[in-house]
Amino acid sequence: MQFRKDINGLRAIAVIAVVLFHFNNSLISGGFSGVDVFFVISGFLMTGIIFKGVEENNFSISKFYIARANRIVPALAVLCFSLIILGWFFLTPYDYSFLAKHIKGSLTFSSNVMYWKESGYFDTDSYYKWLLHTWSLSVEWQFYVIYPLIIVYMRKVMSIKTMKKTILFVFIISFLLSVVVTYQAPHFSYFMLPTRAWEMLAGGVAYLFPIVLTKRNKIAFEYTGIILILSTYFFISESDLWPGYLAIFPVLGSYLIIQAQRANSLLTGNMLFQHIGKYSYSIYLWHWPLVVVIHYFSLPGFYIYIGLILSIFLGFLSYKYIERHTFKASIFNLRSLLNYKPLMMVLSILVLAILIRSQNGFINLAPEEYKYLINNSQPSPLRGDCHISKYKDPSDSCEYFNENNVSWATLGDSHSTEIAYALAKKIQPYGIGLKHFSYSGCKISFDMPNDFSDCARWYNEAVDYIVNDKKIKNVVINHRFTEGLFGEVDVSSEQHLKQEMTKSTLEMVKSFDEMVLLLAAEKENIYLFYPIPELPENIKDLVRLKYRKRNIPDNIVGTSLQWYQERNKYMIHHFDTAKYPSNVHLLKVEDIFCDSKNCYAVKNGEPLYFDDDHPSLISAAKLIQSIKIN
Known part of the structure; x- marks a missing residue:
């Protein structure tokens, strides 16, 4: 599609919000909704590419998939490989093993399902998941896989006009589903495609039903869209159920800006936003691991500013040397498939991740005290x-x-x-x-x-x-x-x-x-x-703090x-x-978990929990000692 400066600037508006929210959510309480803006942009661009090809009878599903892979996979693969290298030196075996698990989810674009099953997006332990942000890439990729197949099939059985009406109908159904499910199962609604599809389809609707506007109305559309998005950024917070009906504000705002088509707008077309928009995908990829670094190593607050600068710098490097690289692909047989470099990158890193996971993060190389605590802080x-x-x-x-x-x-x-x-x-x-x-x-x-x-x-x-x-x-x-x-x-x-x-x-x-x-x-x-x-934290997080200092004491305090x-x-x-x-x-x-002053996560060298509140098998065995069998 023809490059649009307004959409590129809209990307900048989205990524700035997400990055600021993750580094310090007090700056912009609803910044997470920048992802919803990305979804609308993605839906608009993908619908344009697919429909243009379908209408001209030259659309190739395989070429579409390859183009999406060339855009998304290499930068993601490099990030995952970098985390594997850094993890070897700095992570505990337990965390290294879970990093490997999450890498598998990210590179197979199933991480949204994985994180839905693990916990909520805003939970405290989310700050220790290095690839949590890839849930949105998984949702997009799932959309990319399914959407063109449906459109190609629809073209065989109905007219273009009917296809457009059908997509509008599905958009409405998906929105209503999102509203209902957000109240019934908020974690599912947040992470899963069926309740997020309407946001991408909103972009599709913008492409399929363009609105002809006067210059004055274009300005009105754009400013209204900006106000809707910014109001979401500053008046919504993680305590609100999301996406649900509230997500209509950033989605509608993005829709209006796309319809306005103001290429030379100062709001979206300025030089700063154009550069940030170009680097937005790579900035998005790199910023979250930097957020995790700050939490994982308990770094002082001023590291937030270092993290923000590094996010842009690493995003720039990733864009210049990875995203812009052209990966040629003419896949006709198995040999040509094996020569497709993005696929080889993914397969190589997946092999490493599987190896790390199979070795439990190479826990056998850890100190004996650490191995004992991790191996015995287990559920039934x-x-x-x-x-x-x-x-x-x-x-x-x-x-x-x-x-x-x-x-x-x-x-x-x-x-x-x-x-x-x-x-x-x-x-x-x-x-x-x-x-x-x-x-x-x-x-x-x-x-x-x-x-x-x-x-x-x-x-x-x-x-x-x-x-x-x-x-x-x-x-x-x-x-x-x-x-x-x-x-x-x-x-x-x-x-x-x-x-x-x-x-x-x-x-x-x-x-x-x-x-x-x-x-x-x-x-x-x-x-x-x-x-x-x-406990205030998962026992494995408390042990992590001691592991980094290579000093694991016999007693680790949980609470007073x-x-x-x-x-x-x-x-x-x-x-x-x-x-x-x-x-x-x-x-x-109390006699099992506490003394006269404190209650312990680890007492006399034994782990009493397997997370932050459930007893381990060791403490459970102690609890039932006073139960008489005969």
Whole structure:
């Protein structure tokens, strides 16, 4: 397509926002929406290329794919290879292994799926994912693969006019889907193509339905578009559900600027924006790893400015020496395919990534203390198979080891999973089995209506199952009680220490007591664990700080004992004063995780967690020591 200075300047507006947001989100709270601007631009350009070829009957899908690969792959491959080299010298084996995993996702353009499954875009641990930003490249590539195939097929069965109307219709459907799914499954909506396609199709609509404007109206369109985009940058934040209906503002703004076609505008056509626009892809690629460097190595705040300068400088070098390089490709057979350099770059780096991943980041070369901590800060080997995050009939719950003699059961949220496995291993030599009931993030939901929580139906059915199964004699219960009652935790903040009892909270505690009494009346023993302390960071992040100094002590502090007691004061007090029957046993956890001053992530050389709040198998084994089998 003919080069358009206004679109090139719009790229600059997008990348500046994204870069500033990532380095310091207080500067531009909605800067992440610059990615939405990129999507509209991409959709406009791709629709133009494809439709022009289709209308002239000379469109080649293979040439289209090769052109996109030449544009995207080489710079991305060089970035990935650079991270592999730097990672060898500076990353812990655990982090090096995860870098390799993320490189595989990025180079196969599936990283958006990977990050959707791992966590949210704005989560704290996102700052330790070196290639998180490639999720948007994966979405675009998936669009590039599917979009021309659909258009070519459509051309065989319908007219150009009908094709245009169909794309407009799909744009509307995708937008409505995005609005609905953003509320129902925000992580999915953020990362996945079906809920992002409408943004690229908005660019397609701009190409397919151009608007003829007077000079005055062009200016009005452009200024309105700029205002819409900037209002998103400064009035939206990561606390808003995204993309959803709010994304219409940067998308519509980009649409209006593209329709305005103001080639010589001072806003988009100035020399600075033209240069930044040319380097925008490479700037985008390099800026995020520099953000991660600052967080990973806990560098002082002024490094933000160094990072901003380096982002532009590395972006310039990448543009000049990699992006502008012409990779010739005439792929007719296997030999010519193997001579295609971008493909060889990808395959070579993927081999390295697979090797690194297979060797767990070459953990065997690490100090013994580090190897022990990482190898033992592990979840239950049955967590993936037995712990659920959506409804499953309780009768189908896992039974451990001695299925024909199940007389124990565990009930709770994800914090009961490792306890279930440790307990099952303890009772296994006695020929006794255990049935495991756990639901991720499940609040206390006994005797609550199904719409009270995602797990309410399951919770009530699980309790009924345990009560009615006469073979089950003993029940162990563990929840992340305070999180369920008062919300997510931020160990560095005081706000979660101000706990206000609401009607809902009181109802949950009352229903929990009713459940305990019901179970106690039907079973021989009920065991209740006090709340387990929560860490400020993943245990592997805390170990990382010690690893870099090559000094891994026997004890690594997680939080203060005072903070733990303040955070969980309501449930601690409730358990301390509860008047349960004598067959209800309350099990304190402070002696395992804490001393008189602190609660530990690592205590006496042993990892007590596998992340920031779930007990490791080691601490789970300690927790169940006080449970009597006979």
